[in-house]
Amino acid sequence: MSKKLAIIATKGTLDWAYPPYILASTAAALGYEVQVFFTFYGLQLVRKDLSALKVSPLGNPGMPMKMPFGPKWFRAINWNIPNIIQANIPGFETLATALMKQTIKNNGVATIAELRELCQEAEVKFIACQMTVELFGFEHSDFIDGLEFAGAAMFFDFAGESDICLYI
Amino acid sequence: MNFDKELDARGLNCPLPILRTKKSLAELTAGQVLKVIATDPGSVKDMQAFAKQTGNELLSSAEAGGEFMFFLKKK
Numbered sequence A: 001m002s003k004k005l006a007i008i009a010t011k012g013t014l015d016w017a018y019p020p021y022i023l024a025s026t027a028a029a030l031g032y033e034v035q036v037f038f039t040f041y042g043l044q045l046v047r048k049d050l051s052a053l054k055v056s057p058l059g060n061p062g063m064p065m066k067m068p069f070g071p072k073w074f075r076a077i078n079w080n081i082p083n084i085i086q087a088n089i090p091g092f093e094t095l096a097t098a099l100m101k102q103t104i105k106n107n108g109v110a111t112i113a114e115l116r117e118l119c120q121e122a123e124v125k126f127i128a129c130q131m132t133v134e135l136f137g138f139e140h141s142d143f144i145d146g147l148e149f150a151g152a153a154m155f156f157d158f159a160g161e162s163d164i165c166l167y168i
Numbered sequence B: 001m002n003f004d005k006e007l008d009a010r011g012l013n014c015p016l017p018i019l020r021t022k023k024s025l026a027e028l029t030a031g032q033v034l035k036v037i038a039t040d041p042g043s044v045k046d047m048q049a050f051a052k053q054t055g056n057e058l059l060s061s062a063e064a065g066g067e068f069m070f071f072l073k074k075k
Helices: A014-029 A040-046 A092-106 A112-121 A130-135 A152-159 B016-026 B043-054
Strands: A004-009 A033-038 A125-129 A147-150 A164-167 B005-009 B033-038 B057-064 B067-073
Touching: A004 A014, A004 A040, A004 A152, A014 A033, A014 A040, A014 A092, A014 A112, A014 A164, A014 B016, A033 A040, A033 A152, A040 A112, A040 A125, A040 A130, A125 A130, A125 A152, A130 A147, A147 A152, B005 B016, B016 B033, B016 B043, B016 B067, B033 B043, B043 B057, B043 B067
Parallel strands: A004 A033, A004 A164, A033 A125, A125 A147, B005 B033
Antiparallel strands: B033 B067, B057 B067
């Protein structure tokens, strides 16, 4: 019998979209049976439209702010911009997200859409929390095909039998 | 070393080399050999772990000029 991995995905930003999809797809490649339960902001990861996924350097001191273009010395600079300035520049998150996407591309890292598709090809089971779908005013048609809508009890049915359970 | 299929995973980063390896192995039959070329330095340990956990045999693992070459025998 194959090992089982259960993941609860709760974050809805571009950076936090990676861990659940990387771990789920890799585990599936290793022969694990995988289920991911998307709840609260994690629902953004299973929407057809992924444009809500952004990265915010605001209040995130661990995030390096480096440019994905230009000569090497320029790329090495860490742009330490104070929160108070970041918070007052309109479109700062959009800019940071665009730079992050370029960095992702430069490094040969997959896009979220690509990893999600690889998970689905590998038969990773996706479950969306019905309660938060309603809470946030989403429609079932906002989400990708192959998604099941259920509650916490269904997740425990699988998680209780799992070898690894992660809350992300 | 002789091989039946080659996978070019150069320029790809974690977890893509492993996912593509898995996919390529699925197209082979038991006993056939897959050659993988990668540039991700993490792929050395990852490929060992992949072989150990999936039962596909890692016949060899080598580095030359910043590229990593693996030969995997399908279980």
